[in-house]
Structures are given as C-alpha cells and as structure tokens.
Amino acid sequence: VGKKRVRRVMKANGIKADYRQPRRNRKQAQADYEASNLLKRRFTQSKPNHVWVTDTTELTYGSGNKVRLHVMLDLYGQAPIAYLISPTETTQSAVKLLSLAIEQRQQ
Template sequence: MSQSGYKVSDLVKAAGVSRQAYYKWLTHEPTVHDIQDQEILKLVKQLEAQHKHCVGYDKMTRLIKQERLSYTVNKKRVMRIMKKHSIKADYRQPKRKRVQEQETYEAQNTLNRQFEQAAANQVWVTDTTEIAYNIRKYKARLHVVLDLYGQYPLSWIITPTETSTGAIKAFQMAKQEAGGLAPLIHTDRGAAYTSKAFNHYLAS
C-alpha cells in the first residue's frame, strides 16, 4: 500500500468497505468451493478459446460435464462464474454477400417495354417511391401495383420505409382485387423486389 502512495484507510473508504473486512479478505484462505470455481474458470477460458468465443451457458455446462470432474457442475454455477468474469458468447453473424443474394433474384427484362396490353390482368407493374410531407420534415414510401391494361392502380399502400413486407402487402391487396396474380409481373431491381421474401411470395 505504501508503495502505491495510498493509505489503507483511504483505499477502504473509497471501496466502501471496513478495515476489518479488508484484513479478513487479505488473510482469507480459499475454500474447497473457491478452488473448484477457479478450476471451472480455467476450463471455461480454455473452452472459449477452442470454440472461438461462441459458447453459451448451456453448451458450456455440457462441455464442462464431459471433463468428468470429481464434483457436480450445473448451469447455475457456470452462469455465475462466467458473469462474474464478464465472459459471454460472441454471436456475431457471418457477413452476408447481399449483392450476390440480390442477383439470385434478378430476372431478365421479359416485358421489354411492351406497355400496350390487350387484356386485363396479363401484366402488372409495380414500383415504390419516396413521398415527403409536413414541409418535407417526414418521409414515407408509397407502393403501387398497376395493371398495364388501362394503366390503372389495382392497389397501393404507404409504409414508413421501403421493405419487402410492404411490397408483399401491396400484391396481396391487388390479388384480392383481381382474384389472382397476373402471369407476368414487372418490377425494377430495388431492394424490396430482389429480396428473398418477396420472391418466395411470388413463387408460392
């Protein structure tokens, strides 16, 4: 203590403990339970390193039990030790190649600018656009599904942002209005339309 430049009385006051408690801790002999906890902690750190720091409480308990220690180790004890030493699983998600995912759902331009249609419900086109209101302070997204025959909107919906959920909802409303989906649906290559959810909806 003297080497650090602080008195014991100052340190225990800062820590909020009594001098008696400090000296009791200083001369404390580790119990069997304390020794076991240290052994478990050492195992936890080893297993964390082996499994690249992605082991949760349940799996960690199972792995420690496989070590066949001479005493019982349960999940509650493992949780207490890991929390005490700020050890937790790192569940970072792998980086997704979003560009490649979108390209999977980018079809050829089948419509090829054939905007004149001879019958209803043969070709639907859709798009989403940003709209501003309250002197452009707030913004929202407008989704529209248009039948090229007569070029009238079958459905429209406003959502806070551009999402596949909004695009799907617009088509569900159009399907209900027309009694079914058109055999050809034309979109741009926006994120909502190249999403897995939207394309799975159309495929189903």
C-alpha cells in the first residue's frame, strides 16, 4: 500500500491525521524608551555648549562589514564636537563619545 492510496482512502472516509503543529519562533516585543521632547524643535541656539545632540549611523564597507559612527554636535554652531567609530552600538561607546566631547571642549 502506497502513500497516495492511504491518502485517497482517508479522504474518502473523512479521516484526518492528528499531527503536531510546528513551533513558531516569536520574539516578545521589546519595550521602547521614549524621552520627553525637551528641545521642542528649537534647533538654533544662542549660546555655545548649551545643547549637545548625538546621532549614530551604521556604515557598511567591503563585503557586508559594518561599523557604527557616533557623532556629537553642538547646536550653537551645528558642527561636530567629537566622533567615534565602533564595531557595535553599545552604552560604553556613547559614554566614551561624551567623554571625548568634554575633553575637546575643555581644551
């Protein structure tokens, strides 16, 4: 007896096989942290060192290699204060960028 014959007889008699449902890998939604809007879209500042902002960009080079470029800006002159290139986006990278910016401004 072949598979097709068994399938045909089962279908004719309304018999259905009971089989285990495949597991689906679902990730739980991660909680997002949203800070309050302190600037309220006022991106031009009247004093230096009053407001600093930071941004991280992922750059791809070669055959799929990636690095993160972290930049700290002073909104007064809208020029970069400090930058850092790191392989991953971590808290340590952000803290190191802040310490580099403070060092640059104290000189």
